[in-house]
Amino acid sequence: MTVFTRRTLLQGGTAAAAACTLSGPALLDWAKAWAQAAPWKPEKGAKLSMLRWKYFVQSEDDAFVKLIDAFTKATGVKVEISRESYEDVQPKASVAANTGTGPDLFWGLYSLPHLFPQKCIDVTDVANYLGKKYGGWVESAVKYGTSGNKWICIPVCYSGALMNYRIEASKKAGFSKFPDKTDAFLEYAKAMKANNTPGGFALGHASGDGNSWVYWCLWAHGGNAVDKNDKVIINSPETAKALEYAKTLYGYMIPGTASWNDASNNKAFLAGDIYWTNNGISIYVAAKKDPSKKQIAEDMDHAYWPVGPVGHPTELHLMYPVLAMTYTKYPQACKALMAFMLEADNFNPWIESAQGYLTHCLNAYDKNPVWTADPKTTPFRDVAKRTLTAGGLGSVGEKAATAIADFVILDMFANYCTGREDVKGAIAVAERQLKRIYR
Amino acid sequence: MADIILKAPCNTASAPHRVTAWERLKADRNWLGFWFMLPAGVFLILFLAYPLGLGIWLSFTDARLGRPGDFVGIENYQFLWDDSTFWLTVFNTLLYTSVASVIKFAIGLYLALLLNERLPFKAIIRAVVLIPFIVPTVLSAIAFWWLFDPQFSIISWSLRKLHLISANIDFLGDPWNARWSVIFANIWRGVPFVAITLLAGLQTVSPSLYEAAIIDGSTPWQRFRYITYPLLTPIIAVVMTFSVLFTFTDFQLIWVMTRGGPVNATHLMATFSYQRAIMSGYLGEGAAISTAMIPFLLCAILVSWFGLQRRKWQQGESDD
Structure with missing residues (x-):
């Protein structure tokens, strides 16, 4: 750790302040206002379940649970989260896509949505909304996120090496x-x-x-x-x-x-x-x-x-996309949740809580203090921009994933x-x- | 029952009762055995025969994880036939099974004979011998993984401190070192099973036989060769069958210690099947690899099965 100076303390303070916006009534007010204004209105009585990859750091999961709580309070949509080791999300999602039952949302590894592109709901509107608002998507995210000219998932983050x-x-x-x-x-x-x-x-x-x-x-x-x-x-x-x-x-x-x-x-x-x-x-x-x-x-x-x-x-580098299955009864709620996750007020504190393990795919988040508070984390800021996609020149689907696995x-x-x-x-x-x- | 008894006379009184085939089946003594066997049979079919059949069927399809496949005949097997990695795993599995089983038998028999003698603290020593078998396989595998670590191995460290070697031994990084290392771990884990089961067998041998032999002036070797060994043969056959089966299908030790590496030098058929079927998603090919294990396993079972049928094996006598 570097020596504490006034400067690092100030930086720490900013980070803490940003983290504070996550909890407390301020966030709830913001979340409520967001729910009012957002283009996606969850269906009445909507309830969602999500299977996500298992966290690397506890603080990341805590921040994610807070974020989901705020979503539930603002929209009334309950979200049940379950976690699996990241290699195990894919088989479960494949079975769910095949049988037509299971969690509404899957948050897994890079090639996941390309195993069954026709089973993922079209989230082009969410991707465009986020891209426009937050400085555009990095190139690799577009390749991972789209099938044809449709977005079939929302690229959330990368874990860089x-x-x-x-x-x-x-x-x-x-x-x-x-x-x-x-x-x-x-x-x-x-x-x-x-x-x-x-x-x-x-x-x-x-x-x-x-x-x-x-x-x-x-x-x-x-x-x-x-x-x-x-x-x-x-x-x-x-x-x-x-x-x-x-x-x-x-x-x-x-x-x-x-x-x-x-x-x-x-x-x-x-x-x-x-x-x-x-x-x-x-x-x-x-x-x-x-x-x-x-x-x-x-x-x-x-x-x-x-x-x-x-x-x-x-x-x-590994990308983690979130996708919603076509069998979900609540597609609007799914889209609302995806957009909510990547809104600055939620995403910034969440990516900070990950301490540099995870990197954003939306250009505007380059400014997050987590990348400058400690210069040793700075190189990780750019992994989404520098990465090629699984499969290299080829498609990003199942075949590339198999060759890697x-x-x-x-x-x-x-x-x-x-x-x-x-x-x-x-x-x-x-x-x-x-x-x-x-x- | 009471109803039937009460009603029965009424029936006979009103009209001659025709016994249906179903009623005859229900009461027939010859069928009774079948009815009693039925629950066990259903259980076996549901949980053993069906999965086995399904596995064999899958090996003839191009099924992927999460989606059914089409019938492709023996295409999976053809691919494996020309796959050098597959043959390497067959070689590894045979080497692993044969070397580990023979050594486990030798050490196990030796330990059993030793524990059968009068020893101080016999009960405690017998319990201690069982420890490797009690420890969950994954835990002991992790312990061995640390013991054989290329950087942190206590074995390398000790030898270095004793100035016997100058650099760490690459236990799991060199193909042959890795093979011997996992075989060693398997032997360590498997010896108690062989030893304790053989010990149980030894204790069924009547002491009067030994007494008679001693009176006849026999040597210890003769007593082992002509009393212990023949009487122990059926137990040996059962123990070694199980030991070979367990070793042949070993998965946990390998998976935790090497994941089949380095360069597939320790991949067994079981771990290779898992890698292809579950990690890569090629269920059909993975099923073909596990199906390819069946002939080997059948051989092991048949040897002991036919052996146990023979009187020579059972009673140490001649067949003729």
Whole structure:
């Protein structure tokens, strides 16, 4: 944590003031006024149920419950919330869409609405209303949110994963700034290893950290799983280049990353065993909270992923869209709730409560104090703007989600980096699996 | 019942009563057994046969999670036949099952023989032996995951402090290390089951047989070979069948410790099936992988089933 100065206290004060607007009568008055003016009038006797992904931080869920309470008080619509681990929302939503019964609203992962676009109610009016009011949607949100020219869900937020690194060790290795190009990053990893301050990326079946770095690496070198017509094009010289790059990088990592899961790099970083890795903001938040790790929190920072030969950012962050099912009896109430969630008076305190874990998809929220109160969280402000969509050039639907869930690309990298397959073999295994997924 | 008895004479008095087929079935002694078996039968069909049948049916469809599929014949199996990852999981599963089962049997038998001797604190030692079996699998798997952690392993740490190694051992990151590590965890967990069950079997062996053998001047090895072993055979057959089945279908240990990694080196058929069916949503293909486990499991069951039919196995005598 930084030293307390008048300035940080003031900033803290602003944040607290913003948070205060969430509770108390002021919010209720505002919510009531909003309900009066909003274009969506909930049906009489409407009751909603929502299945959402399980929170990373308790404060986020608390803020969300408050927000929902305010909605209930203002509109009279009761909302029942249930929570599932984010990977489990998709199967439940698929079953609900198939059987036509279940929660009215689902708040899950990026590709969710594209598994059954015809079962999601058209929320174009809500998306346009919010987009117009709050500075427009970021590009990736439009791709995730629309099917044809219809919006089938409202993109709520992203959870970003960026580079985490130790400042002192990087300086010692000759890097006062974290490298922003892949070539420089390779030099960086090499120098860090030579100084006995190595880093590492997960090469085990880590759904979050593992997938995000291999997709970054593949895309950064111009490789792609599929083209824009979903034709499999993984077998390319660019993919081979990406694999070579990863293998060299793997050589500079701490040993053992082939067995890492999503929690391993957090543990190793907090224990001072690794000095760079990819992660959400959780390492930093954990270090700040634990007095014995204060020194790590002060000595670490976040950076964007280095840009590769393709010349533009090739990051992959997780998006969380909310959708309403066509079987709901109360579509207007659903729309009202979606709009209510993203109104500034609700959204600002909520995104603040998430402490940087979550990033908005509406441009106006760049101004939220959470991104400037602590400069170390600032890079996370931009993850929605920098991310590509699941599937890369291809569609964002089920197939892309399957390829990620089945670790096709991750296994291709792991197969080559650990020496189990040569370049051709590793690509061939992935190509065969992708062809089946994208047939 | 009372009604029937009261009414019965009236019926016979008024008109000759024709016994319907249903009434005959109800009262027939030969059918009585069937009626008593019916509840159990319904239960078995509903909760065992139906899911099994459904699983096999799903393996012939392209069903996805949350939506029914169309019949595609043996397409899933064809794909798996050429899938190197699938064959790797078959290899892993066979290796895992055979190595772990043999070692579990050896250690289990040894422990059982030891515990059958007169020992001080016998009851407590027997209870202690059971501990690995009592601890929920997921918890022990998490403990092993920490023990084998590439950075924080207590084993690596101790060896380093003793100056026996210079760098941490990559237990779960190297394919072969990872295989032996998960096999070790499985053995640790499975030994108590084998040991305690064999111990129960040992205690059914009549002491008079041993006494007679001792009087005849037998060696300890001869007593084991010609008394203990033959009398224990039926128990061994049952225990090893169960042990092989449990090991072959193991899921939790692998899933918690490695999720099938590194590079699928520890993926068993069960974990691979789960990954394809539930995580990736390819129910049909996942079902095909689990169906492919059936022949192996049937083999294991048949060996013990036919074994138990044989008198030689049952009583340690010759068949002829």
